[in-house]
Amino acid sequence: MSKDQRATVASTGPGEAVPLPGGAVPLLRTLGDANAAVCVDGFCEVPPRQEAVPVQEATPGDDGSHE
Amino acid sequence: MKIEIWSDVVCPWCYIGKRRLEHALGEFEHADEVEIAWRSFQLNPDTPPGTAVPTKEYLVQRFGPQASQMTGRVAALGRDEGLDLNFDTSLTVNTLDAHRLLHLAADLGAGDAAKERLLRAHFTEGADLSDPETLVRLAGEAGVDSDRAREVLAGTEYADAVRSDIELAQAFGATGVPFFVIDRRYGISGAQPAEAFLQALRTAYAEETQDA
Numbered sequence: 517m518s519k520d521q522r523a524t525v526a527s528t529g530p531g532e533a534v535p536l537p538g539g540a541v542p543l544l545r546t547l548g549d550a551n552a553a554v555c556v557d558g559f560c561e562v563p564p565r566q567e568a569v570p571v572q573e574a575t576p577g578d579d580g581s582h583e
Numbered sequence: 584m585k586i587e588i589w590s591d592v593v594c595p596w597c598y599i600g601k602r603r604l605e606h607a608l609g610e611f612e613h614a615d616e617v618e619i620a621w622r623s624f625q626l627n628p629d630t631p632p633g634t635a636v637p638t639k640e641y642l643v644q645r646f647g648p649q650a651s652q653m654t655g656r657v658a659a660l661g662r663d664e665g666l667d668l669n670f671d672t673s674l675t676v677n678t679l680d681a682h683r684l685l686h687l688a689a690d691l692g693a694g695d696a697a698k699e700r701l702l703r704a705h706f707t708e709g710a711d712l713s714d715p716e717t718l719v720r721l722a723g724e725a726g727v728d729s730d731r732a733r734e735v736l737a738g739t740e741y742a743d744a745v746r747s748d749i750e751l752a753q754a755f756g757a758t759g760v761p762f763f764v765i766d767r768r769y770g771i772s773g774a775q776p777a778e779a780f781l782q783a784l785r786t787a788y789a790e791e792t793q794d795a
Binding site for chain 1: 591594595596597599600626627641642645646653656657660675755756758759760761762764765767768769770771772773774775776779780782783786787
């Protein structure tokens with residue numbers, strides 16, 4: 517999911533105040549990870565950093581060192 | 584502390600997010616002061632009522648071949664939370680009636696049980712949540728009187744409540760689910776890791792206690 521597909525929250529960051537259109541509901545201060553997974557319009561992709569990363573065994577020289 | 588949760592019963596991240604929040608609440612020192620209120624959100628509001636399309640077919644039609652990869656990855660993360668998300672058998676439906684029934688269940692004190700039952704029925708059991716008798720059965724298993732459930736499903740009761748929930752989510756700026764609001768002061772978007780939920784709960788509690 518591209519970043520612009522993620523849920524947006526009418527929110528305030530720390531110390532910020534962003535008015536909502538119409539002002540009908542209170543401002544929300546955002547907590548948590550802003551890039552957490554959401555379903556938008558039926559699309560429920562996995563954020564890249566939540567995907568399982570295959571574990572690879574380290575082999576000598578992987579870090580560039582050659583002892 | 585009141586947590587309002589906007590979600591849909593066909594939303595895998597809502598199911599995963601529910602589990603993660605439950606894990607966080609298991610660690611939260613003030614969990615006994617937390618009240619949960621489920622709010623309605625429809626991911627596929629244009630799906631014709633009374634129709635059930637295999638979810639995989641629906642997703643491929645809408646999003647192309649990448650849909651299969653998407654469901655595979657989401658299912659794998661669901662397993663990490665102990666959930667069996669079976670996209671091979673799940674059915675995409677219009678969830679308006681399911682949400683109306685969830686409002687009834689909430690009024691009868693069975694909101695959380697009904698939510699859990701419908702999520703499991705959709706994702707694990709391949710239940711058709713557009714079928715009235717299926718909804719009556721599932722609601723009954725969650726403690727909702729079957730005659731009352733049938734009565735609600737036969738009419739339009741709670742449709743306004745569903746619409747009102749969706750409009751409120753939009754007013755908050757939420758375009759996707761799950762979406763969590765604590766005491767109408769704090770917004771949390773998405774299926775956060777349990778640790779992030781716990782941190783958010785502690786932050787909100789500490790700040791509100793300080794303000795009181």
